Amino acid sequence: MRIPLLAGNWKMYKTVAEAVEFVRRLKEALSGVRGVEVAVCPPFTALYAVARELAGSNIALGAQNMYWVEEGAYTGEVSPVMLKEIGCRYVILGHSERRQYFGENDENVNAKVKAALKHGLVPIVCVGERLEEREAGHTEEVIAGQVRRSLAGLSGTELAGLVVAYEPVWAIGTGRTALPEDAQQVNAFIRHLLAGMGGREAARQVRIQYGGSVKPENAAELLGQPDIDGALVGGASLKVDSFAAIVRAALRG
Ligand SMILES: O=C[C@H](O)COP(=O)(O)O
Numbered sequence: 001m002r003i004p005l006l007a008g009n010w011k012m013y014k015t016v017a018e019a020v021e022f023v024r025r026l027k028e029a030l031s032g033v034r035g036v037e038v039a040v041c042p043p044f045t046a047l048y049a050v051a052r053e054l055a056g057s058n059i060a061l062g063a064q065n066m067y068w069v070e071e072g073a074y075t076g077e078v079s080p081v082m083l084k085e086i087g088c089r090y091v092i093l094g095h096s097e098r099r100q101y102f103g104e105n106d107e108n109v110n111a112k113v114k115a116a117l118k119h120g121l122v123p124i125v126c127v128g129e130r131l132e133e134r135e136a137g138h139t140e141e142v143i144a145g146q147v148r149r150s151l152a153g154l155s156g157t158e159l160a161g162l163v164v165a166y167e168p169v170w171a172i173g174t175g176r177t178a179l180p181e182d183a184q185q186v187n188a189f190i191r192h193l194l195a196g197m198g199g200r201e202a203a204r205q206v207r208i209q210y211g212g213s214v215k216p217e218n219a220a221e222l223l224g225q226p227d228i229d230g231a232l233v234g235g236a237s238l239k240v241d242s243f244a245a246i247v248r249a250a251l252r253g
Contacts, residue, residue: 002207004223004250005163006232007039007062007124009092009211019046022240024054029244030059031211036230036250039090040237044078051087057106062090062124064100068108080119091116092151092232095126096169103127106149110153113150124163124209124232125150129188131170140166140189148191156198160205164190165232171212173234177222183210184225214243219249 014022019042019206030038041062042050051061053117067077083091093116094109107137109125127146129139143166166186171178178186187208196205210222211232230250236242 002205002229003035003037005037005039005124005207005209006225006230006243006247006250007041007090007092007209007232008243009041009095009163009232009234010043010238011064011097011234012032012043013238015045016046016049017165019050020053022238023050025057025240026243027054027057027059028135029240030247033058033247036185036247038247041090041092047083047088050137054061061087062092063088064092066093066097066116066121067111070109070115075182080115080121083120089122090124090163091121092124092126092165094146096128096167099207100169106146109150110152113162114148114153117154117162121148122162125164126165126211126232128167128169128172128212134168139186142167143186143190143226144193147190147250149196151194151197154198156202159194159198160202163207163209164194165209165211166190167211167232173213175213177213177218179209180225180228181220183222183253184227187225187227208239214246216245216249217238219246220252222250 039060039062040056041064063083070081098104126225129142133142163187191203207229207232209232210228214231214233
């Protein structure tokens with residue numbers, strides 16, 4: 001009932017030429033694939049060129065961040081209007097790298113989520129605990145705080161239409177993947193929280209991804225969990241073969 005979303009977060013990788021070449025090959029690799037949704041999230045510089053290359057394909061486009069204001073004197077920022085104009089469907093918000101290196105917090109993320117929804121973009125809202133928080137047994141408390149603050153003030157319908165990505169910080173780019181049952185437990189917990197915030201129907205519909213060292217070798221088991229509705233893939237989304245293999249694993253999962 002929930003269509004899995006496999007989104008590639010390219011982070012700060014790929015020039016425009018590399019990005020266009022990549023999506024040309026990805027389109028071929030995924031041409032017959034049905035039953036899953038696929039998105040790529042290139043750096044801002046490559047979005048427009050990639051949008052043109054993806055036109056008419058079954059691959060969606062996403063951005064990795066945005067500001068919450070429509071326009072203005074905000075040097076270096078990109079607005080939801082700009083992303084929508086060039087054909088973005090998704091926008092990743094509150095990624096742990098933005099929280100860690102660029103000072104983002106749940107309140108900023110909440111403003112961005114509301115702005116994205118207002119402009120018809122689907123936010124992929126990232127939450128996740130750090131290693132010391134997990135080891136101290138605080139995972140649920142940390143996740144609950146992030147989910148409640150980042151998604152504060154949204155209606156059930158708005159919650160139903162967005163995507164949450166559970167990304168334990170200790171699993172990002174480290175090669176350490178959460179055990180499928182641990183990831184499932186946190187994703188189920190997030191769904192339970194969302195039921196409290198927006199009702200059971202919203203919680204039934206919302207897609208909750210897992211992210212953190214997802215690879216072709218571990219994807220099927222992670223994606224086979226009942227509350228894992230796709231993956232936010234970093235490193236393994238930078239190569240056509242490995243990203244396509246993860247997409248195929250979602251069909252089996
Ligand atoms: O957004 C993607 C995540 O940060 C995961 O990155 P990774 O697959 O390289 O661990």
